[in-house]
Amino acid sequence: MAPSMSMIQSNQLNILDFVVNKCHGVKGLSELGLKALPDQYIQPPQERFDRTTNEEPNKDSIPVINMSNWDDPDVAKAICDAACKWGFFQIVNHGVPIRVLEDVKDATHKFYALPAEEKQKYSKEWSVSNNVRCGTSFSPGAEKALEWKDYLSLFFVSDDEAASLWPPVCRNQALEYIKSSEPIVKKLLEILMKGLNVKEIDETKEATLMGSKRINLNYYPKCPTPELTVGVGRHSDVSTLTILLQDDIGGLYVRNTETMKWVHVPPVAGSLVINVGDALQIMSNGKYKSIEHRVIANGTNNRISVPIFVNPRPSDVIGPLPEVVGSGEKPLYKNVLYSDYVRHFFKKAHDGKGTVEFAMI
Numbered sequence: 001m002a003p004s005m006s007m008i009q010s011n012q013l014n015i016l017d018f019v020v021n022k023c024h025g026v027k028g029l030s031e032l033g034l035k036a037l038p039d040q041y042i043q044p045p046q047e048r049f050d051r052t053t054n055e056e057p058n059k060d061s062i063p064v065i066n067m068s069n070w071d072d073p074d075v076a077k078a079i080c081d082a083a084c085k086w087g088f089f090q091i092v093n094h095g096v097p098i099r100v101l102e103d104v105k106d107a108t109h110k111f112y113a114l115p116a117e118e119k120q121k122y123s124k125e126w127s128v129s130n131n132v133r134c135g136t137s138f139s140p141g142a143e144k145a146l147e148w149k150d151y152l153s154l155f156f157v158s159d160d161e162a163a164s165l166w167p168p169v170c171r172n173q174a175l176e177y178i179k180s181s182e183p184i185v186k187k188l189l190e191i192l193m194k195g196l197n198v199k200e201i202d203e204t205k206e207a208t209l210m211g212s213k214r215i216n217l218n219y220y221p222k223c224p225t226p227e228l229t230v231g232v233g234r235h236s237d238v239s240t241l242t243i244l245l246q247d248d249i250g251g252l253y254v255r256n257t258e259t260m261k262w263v264h265v266p267p268v269a270g271s272l273v274i275n276v277g278d279a280l281q282i283m284s285n286g287k288y289k290s291i292e293h294r295v296i297a298n299g300t301n302n303r304i305s306v307p308i309f310v311n312p313r314p315s316d317v318i319g320p321l322p323e324v325v326g327s328g329e330k331p332l333y334k335n336v337l338y339s340d341y342v343r344h345f346f347k348k349a350h351d352g353k354g355t356v357e358f359a360m361i
Contacts, residue, residue: 023120025150030221068093080195087291107173108217131155152217211313223297231295239277239309249303255292285320314339
């Protein structure tokens, strides 16, 4: 039996058991009708988001790039410029069918509509594979304050593994989204590599750039006092590229590295948000920027997002590409085993750009 509201509010142990162990997540807390935020979710003042002081006033958001003509040199220039300045851009007319995007959003809602007992089968304690993980916040064991988010994380190994291990309610839709986005990923990386004077992506480079993929189905339920917490704290991704599908609610903010203010990434119908991850920043020797971003909590709406993290393989060693430093440019980063880098990221709470220091010379 689920704990009562009074038990949840008064007992820290019950909160963690209810949210983490029983896999009710913050969705379950939200549905209890809490009038106040549990203490575990109250962020320190410096991590809260105050629009009056943090948000960039009257500032254009990240570029929106029309991909209807992939071969247009202006399109390639816009992509490389955005990767250098913003680390983020949105693409429209990208070739992924709108039906595929709508189906994976619907499947995300269907997964979170499952009973907690069903979702618990995919939790850390119960999942039959580390490649399938349902959880909440980011790293509850390492965080002093929890984030107001639930997630299902699916690491893609093969169609057969997905068929046997991924939740049936969202399996096909997640797979179709991954496969439909692959041509975009390859084209974007081809353009970005040419911007680094890498003329050709051979099999070895392709494997290092996009040798593994992970898809997350994220759920941000409405929050009783959103100004006291965060949906996702300040961080940059550890990926090569992230391909993000967001719904129409909004709440994603990106750091403007010139002013250090936060800029909202407004939902654009049919678009995908692309961002540079730490792996590509390292491989480009800092030319392309993985930028801090965050998600605010929402007091009136439930929000979902579906990112695909395109990564090196865990066994790959990443460092500045030879083509980038071959002309005498000083390397800013050392070579690191990608699995070590990812492990370092997940063993701590979100801390802005702190992870990339792990690879700095």
